[in-house]
Amino acid sequence: MGNYRFILSGGGTGGHIYPAIAIANELKRRYPDAEFLFVGAKDKMEMEKVPNAGYEIEGLWISGLQRKLTWKNMMFPLKLISSLIKAGKIVRRFKPDVAIGTGGFASGPLLQRATKKGVPCLLQEQNSYAGITNKLLADKAKRICVAYDNMEKFFPKEKIVKTGNPVRADLVNLICSKEEALTFFGLDPAKKTVLILGGSLGARRINQLVESKLDFFATHDVQLLWQCGKLYLTDYEKYDSNTVKVKAFLNRMDYAYTAADFIISRAGAGSVSELCLVGKPVVFIPSPNVAEDHQTKNAEALVARDAALMIKEKELDSEFEAKFSGLMKSVQDQERLGGNMKKMALPKATEQIVDEIEKLLK
Known part of the structure; x- marks a missing residue:
């Protein structure tokens, strides 16, 4: 039947x-x-x-x-x-x-x-x-x-x-090559890539952070794939360049995750589940404006397993540069966080x- x-x-x-x-x-x-x-x-x-x-x-x-x-x-x-x-x-x-x-x-x-x-x-x-x-x-x-x-x-x-x-079927097995993914976004294979995700509408505080840290990222010689959200594209598209790719929305998340070496993201349930499958070093910046502060609790569940880093919005100015520099310098930390993240995938x-x-x- x-x-x-x-x-x-x-x-x-x-x-x-x-x-x-x-x-x-x-x-x-x-x-x-x-x-x-x-x-x-x-x-x-x-x-x-x-x-x-x-x-x-x-x-x-x-x-x-x-x-x-x-x-x-x-x-x-x-x-x-x-x-x-x-x-x-x-x-x-x-x-x-x-x-x-x-x-x-x-x-x-x-x-x-x-x-x-x-x-x-x-x-x-x-x-x-x-x-x-x-x-x-x-x-x-x-x-x-x-x-x-x-x-x-x-x-x-x-x-x-x-x-x-449940996660999108194309993310369960990432089958595209890194070279293909970098070419798709016009990124340089010789540089490390930081993927920035603020959700489909964008996250004002994450966008403000990225804008204020463009020089910081440049001194570390990394390139950015920056999903700023459709509400914010007009504010940030002026920063689009060879090393900073500003997008309203990323339609090919399989390419975006494959291209990334580091990820900065909100901690909504869907994003967290996808990122566990991807298994790369992530810095979560949870949204404080959601019911029962559930994004912070989602991120804390991963931090407790040594699978991700978290910085609260109110601590970004004081903590971001030190935490992110530390992560970029330590291959050991990157591998440990990515590996522990992958273990949590379902x-x-x-x-x-x-x-x-x-x-x-x-």
Whole structure:
């Protein structure tokens, strides 16, 4: 019986959307006749990204609670009731065999309604510090797939399966040569390359840091492959040169990772999982502006295993040059960090999550 029906929900950020799409793709590979429906938040990026990946999506009128008393918070109870009613109708109409939640606000009402109707439900938690929606849903879920150890402080131990996070298929085996990757970006094979990643939209503080350290990088004779984000391209494209390649977005991450000798990155769950597969020396600069400061906790989980370095945003001015110079000078440190990072990789995450979903199919 291949014509199963799968309902998936997760969104708000790429970190919740891409895992859901990766899971759907693997399910579709195993069950070509299956039907899929995504449920997202009406005004968020999933409403564009999911149809681009070839799946149908319906939007709920939902958003998160703000940290301070605002008009949006006053609207929250109304949005929640409206979303629960709509989610109930979607579940009744679509009749899913399994519901899959990857975090984000929309998955709350949908999975709450699905479990109430007796639909088995699987959660996928990307971060080392569980998100609020998944914590609220944990009691009703049949399985919870996680990427880090010690998640029983958030979830019932017997439901947890450590699978890792889904990553893009082209990154599981980097097959391009270094020469090919450097040529693609017009980089010099005689110089070391520093890859700078601030997420798809860019990270203001990382961009400010790079701009202020251009002379520092030049004195160390390294070249930069700088993804500044589409919001910041007009501010930084003036620095584009033979040794500094400024890009809004890197479409060929396989080439970018292969070209890199050192990486400076945010510590979102997706980035961390990809970087473990790549296994190169990384300096994490976690975003302090995310729920429950989960990026710092993600980075700390790797620092604790001697697999990466971390510098907090507020310590960049005082610590960056010393830490980065030290790393560039010590081949031993580079090899140790890269090797320990690689040990943490879980390349079969998507397949393992789908194996768990298959166990829930009646």
